[in-house]
Amino acid sequence: MISQIALIQRIDALLPQTQCGLCGHRDGCLPYAKAIAEGEAANKCVPGGQPVADALAELLQRPSLKAEESVWPLQSDGRPQRMKAIIREDECIGCTKCISACPVDAIIGSGKLMHSVLTDLCTGCELCIPPCPVDCIDLVEDLNSLPNEIERTIEQNDLRQRYYAHIQREETRRLQRKGPVVRAEIDTALFAQFSTQLDSVPVIEVADKTPTVTQQDAKSTIELAKLRTQIKKLEKQLSVREDVTKRAQLLTLTEQLNAWQGA
Ligand code: SF4
Ligand code: SF4
Ligand code: SF4
Numbered sequence: 001m002i003s004q005i006a007l008i009q010r011i012d013a014l015l016p017q018t019q020c021g022l023c024g025h026r027d028g029c030l031p032y033a034k035a036i037a038e039g040e041a042a043n044k045c046v047p048g049g050q051p052v053a054d055a056l057a058e059l060l061q062r063p064s065l066k067a068e069e070s071v072w073p074l075q076s077d078g079r080p081q082r083m084k085a086i087i088r089e090d091e092c093i094g095c096t097k098c099i100s101a102c103p104v105d106a107i108i109g110s111g112k113l114m115h116s117v118l119t120d121l122c123t124g125c126e127l128c129i130p131p132c133p134v135d136c137i138d139l140v141e142d143l144n145s146l147p148n149e150i151e152r153t154i155e156q157n158d159l160r161q162r163y164y165a166h167i168q169r170e171e172t173r174r175l176q177r178k179g180p181v182v183r184a185e186i187d188t189a190l191f192a193q194f195s196t197q198l199d200s201v202p203v204i205e206v207a208d209k210t211p212t213v214t215q216q217d218a219k220s221t222i223e224l225a226k227l228r229t230q231i232k233k234l235e236k237q238l239s240v241r242e243d244v245t246k247r248a249q250l251l252t253l254t255e256q257l258n259a260w261q262g263a
Helices: 004-014 029-037 049-060 097-101 149-176 188-195 215-240 244-262
Strands: 083-087 137-141
Touching (some): 004 149
């Protein structure tokens, strides 16, 4: 009996690592692998097509299901046509939005400068297309020969490694609030957990930038705000008409505020 983590890794090893989210899992292959291990149907990987659906059915000893269809025609290996993105560079305004969107860091360029796709690395996932404000990214057929099984494994391992590096970089950018936000935040915790299990990917460190406001801090802040409001109210009333009781209240509250602030 293998552990749940080992099972998720074996499922993930069969997925293409395109990280496109077409299976319905926005954050890519690993969350879908986890969902499959928990019982989700194993035929939803669109770029993997029937070969991946069948391989998963065999691994999990489940009945083989018809794979979700792609909009692209099938290649000779039974998978949908591989695609590549190309930027029409003379139209690019250098906004950098596509860089953050690319899960495998296949786009180079910097602010206000023309961007280019490193076509060898591009998986045709299409994630860079919607964020481009000037619609200058095209998809074209990948004319390279199809990889054999060994080449495919190497490619998938490389894409996985690049995606983990991308997640770590985006996590850092999120904390430093640099660059445009073009994609909902990735659930980094799951990837961080698996990054410690695999030698081939960088370990992802999840940093929490949320200031540590303890319940006591929050309570104190509310109490202080209430005190200040009461003091202001009394001061206003006393500026209109003197009142001994209110003056005494004001004195007590002011002493309380001073003691609290000095604490
Ligand atoms: S490659 Fe397949 S499993 Fe990975 S995100 Fe895309 S559809 Fe999902
Ligand atoms: S360049 Fe675009 S299509 Fe290619 S991998 Fe990156 S996001 Fe996907
Ligand atoms: S999103 Fe479009 S315009 Fe912006 S840098 Fe990328 S290709 Fe250029």
